[in-house]
Amino acid sequence: MQAVEPGGVSPYRFLLVAARLGSVRRRSQDVDMIKAQRVEAADSALIDPAGSEWRSAPSTRLSLEPTPLISQPSAYVQAKWETIDYGAIGNVSVQALHNDGGIFFRLQWNDATENDDIRDTDQFTDAAAVLFPVKEDAPLTSMGSPDEPVNAWYWRPDMETPFSVTSEGTSTTIRTIDPNLRGNGAHTGGAWAVVIGRALQSAGDGYVQLTAGEEGKVAFAVWQGGNDERAGLKAVTLEWQPLELEA
Amino acid sequence: MNAKGNAATQKQAAMVFDLNKCMGCQTCSVACKTLWTRAEGQEYQWWCTVNTLPGRGHPRDWESMGGGYADDVPQAGRRPARQEWGGGWDFNYDEVLHSGKGQSVHLQVVGEQPEWGPNWDEDQGAGEYPNSYFFYLPRLCNHCTKPACVEACPRGAMSKREEDGIVLRDESRCRGYQFCLEACPYKKIYFNFAREVSEHCILCYPRLEQNVAPSCVRGCPGRAVWFGLLDDETSPVHKLVKKWEVALPLHPEYGTEPNVFYIPPILPARLNEANDFEEGQPRVPTEYLESLFGPRVRPALETLSREMESTRSGGKSELMDTLIAYWWKDMFKPFDQDPGEIEWSRTPGGQPGQGAG
Numbered sequence: 087m088q089a090v091e092p093g094g095v096s097p098y099r100f101l102l103v104a105a106r107l108g109s110v111r112r113r114s115q116d117v118d119m120i121k122a123q124r125v126e127a128a129d130s131a132l133i134d135p136a137g138s139e140w141r142s143a144p145s146t147r148l149s150l151e152p153t154p155l156i157s158q159p160s161a162y163v164q165a166k167w168e169t170i171d172y173g174a175i176g177n178v179s180v181q182a183l184h185n186d187g188g189i190f191f192r193l194q195w196n197d198a199t200e201n202d203d204i205r206d207t208d209q210f211t212d213a214a215a216v217l218f219p220v221k222e223d224a225p226l227t228s229m230g231s232p233d234e235p236v237n238a239w240y241w242r243p244d245m246e247t248p249f250s251v252t253s254e255g256t257s258t259t260i261r262t263i264d265p266n267l268r269g270n271g272a273h274t275g276g277a278w279a280v281v282i283g284r285a286l287q288s289a290g291d292g293y294v295q296l297t298a299g300e301e302g303k304v305a306f307a308v309w310q311g312g313n314d315e316r317a318g319l320k321a322v323t324l325e326w327q328p329l330e331l332e333a
Numbered sequence: 334m335n336a337k338g339n340a341a342t343q344k345q346a347a348m349v350f351d352l353n354k355c356m357g358c359q360t361c362s363v364a365c366k367t368l369w370t371r372a373e374g375q376e377y378q379w380w381c382t383v384n385t386l387p388g389r390g391h392p393r394d395w396e397s398m399g400g401g402y403a404d405d406v407p408q409a410g411r412r413p414a415r416q417e418w419g420g421g422w423d424f425n426y427d428e429v430l431h432s433g434k435g436q437s438v439h440l441q442v443v444g445e446q447p448e449w450g451p452n453w454d455e456d457q458g459a460g461e462y463p464n465s466y467f468f469y470l471p472r473l474c475n476h477c478t479k480p481a482c483v484e485a486c487p488r489g490a491m492s493k494r495e496e497d498g499i500v501l502r503d504e505s506r507c508r509g510y511q512f513c514l515e516a517c518p519y520k521k522i523y524f525n526f527a528r529e530v531s532e533h534c535i536l537c538y539p540r541l542e543q544n545v546a547p548s549c550v551r552g553c554p555g556r557a558v559w560f561g562l563l564d565d566e567t568s569p570v571h572k573l574v575k576k577w578e579v580a581l582p583l584h585p586e587y588g589t590e591p592n593v594f595y596i597p598p599i600l601p602a603r604l605n606e607a608n609d610f611e612e613g614q615p616r617v618p619t620e621y622l623e624s625l626f627g628p629r630v631r632p633a634l635e636t637l638s639r640e641m642e643s644t645r646s647g648g649k650s651e652l653m654d655t656l657i658a659y660w661w662k663d664m665f666k667p668f669d670q671d672p673g674e675i676e677w678s679r680t681p682g683g684q685p686g687q688g689a690g
Binding site: 158159160161162163165166204206207208257316317318 | 406407408409410411412413414415418481484485486487488489508510511512515516523524526529
């Protein structure tokens with residue numbers, strides 16, 4: 087279940103069934119408007135997860151679910167993770183701000199283990215992503231389709247900048263470097279605080295374009311590296327969340 | 334291309350190692366290392382290794398790490414950690430060679446001390462003197478007919494080449510997720526730290542395309558390895574695997590149908606208390622060989638013994654002639670082109686040294 091923190095609203099609410107092979111779980115999934123308030127602040131202030139602008143920004147706590155096992159694209163992954171829990175991060179608190187030039191998402195989640203680098207052959211890092219439909223009705227669970235692609239901003243603690251990831255369906259993701267995309271994360275007190283930001287408009291094949299005063303959709307994913315999570319083994323919002331950019 | 338790789342390709346490249354002839358010299362290991370895994374991130378990688386059996390192998394205890402198939406269902410596997418691989422160590426060369434301490438300091442690994450390596454339990458073997466025994470087992474990617482790695486990859490980055498069944502990885506699609514490594518029951522896939530992709534033996538495909546045998550094959554000074562296409566009836570590989578059925582896959586129960594085969598070792602018979610050979614009492618327990626090569630070991634050993642006996646009594650044996658390998662190049666025809674006669678082209682960022690060997 088999800089809680090709405092001060093400043094957040096919950097205009098939509100409906101039930102989703104998260105079915106996993108082996109066990110069928112039923113949970114309600116809330117859909118919340120993510121409002122990106124317009125602020126007068128420099129990019130350098132907004133990219134800092136400890137920056138003062140974030141103290142007063144509305145925060146929405148979203149519950150996350152494991153990606154459905156049935157959508158994992160190999161029999162090996164489906165067989166092994168039938169009995170192993172993944173999608174370990176249960177919720178993420180999301181804030182969004184824009185300064186008319188760029189939009190910034192601040193993601194915060196509890197994570198007792200800081201997996202910030204690959205130091206051994208059996209390790210993976212924590213990671214987070216913000217996902218947008220490039221066409222309005224793009225399917226979320228399959229990461230888009232050939233006609234309706236999606237665009238993700240994928241952050242990892244060991245990488246200088248996030249990747250812009252374009253996808254036209256399961257297993258089709260392509261990573262590109264978008265010079266307009268930035269990320270910054272800090273792990274303190276058993277929690278990650280990560281800001282991922284980009285210019286509202288950024289030229290690139292398959293990149294999402296955003297405009298102040300308009301509405302769109304957004305989704306989130308978090309990987310728990312300490313739980314071997316990578317690729318489709320992750321915790322996600324199972325539905326698109328409506329996104330509104332203040333005019 | 335054969336996307337999920339779960340069916341036989343038109344042709345299949347294969348290798349046969351004769352464990353009676355392998356002398357553990359590691360020339361194959363080094364031929365591969367110098368050709369393919371000298372770059373940053375590959376320090377600990379040995380796509381071809383020779384280990385002493387019985388032994389724990391490389392990575393340590395790899396046979397207990399899972400993967401492969403049971404009744405066509407993929408089995409969970411795990412990824413070895415660096416200490417289980419070993420190798421790729423830094424040594425105190427500067428201190429020993431350039432600091433004037435050459436008489437007081439010995440060469441040793443710097444930093445975390447190794448607990449295992451690519452050839453850690455060499456020549457230990459098993460059994461009690463005078464019936465102690467060991468033999469060598471060269472291992473590389475098996476380029477399986479049912480490669481668990483190919484199926485496991487969620488990116489579709491891996492495939493089996495239709496023309497020769499070589500299992501390859503499209504590095505532009507690989508993300509280093511290592512599901513392939515988990516699924517491989519032979520643990521012959523390596524993670525490259527520097528480039529964050531997985532890597533494994535490519536069966537020297539750029540050489541094969543020029544009719545040059547893989548470097549491990551050409552490098553073997555013991556005439557212990559054959560190479561060819563499995564269905565080429567003129568190839569010794571076909572004769573040993575298909576016709577005489579004396580070359581067997583390692584751990585067939587893993588369900589991936591390997592295409593590297595082994596002639597099982599026949600050591601002298603056990604010595605009894607009177608110090609006489611006890612014929613019919615093999616020094617390497619047949620049960621142990623069965624645990625490695627499956628139930629076809631017994632008929633294979635019987636065939637080998639029968640043909641050896643036949644030649645001892647003056648008869649002719651195609652099998653023995655093949656195993657003796659009178660003519661070196663016949664061991665890998667038609668891939669017998671001399672690599673030194675080829676002008677190799679290098680692609681930017683490609684590996685050096687393809688001309689050698």
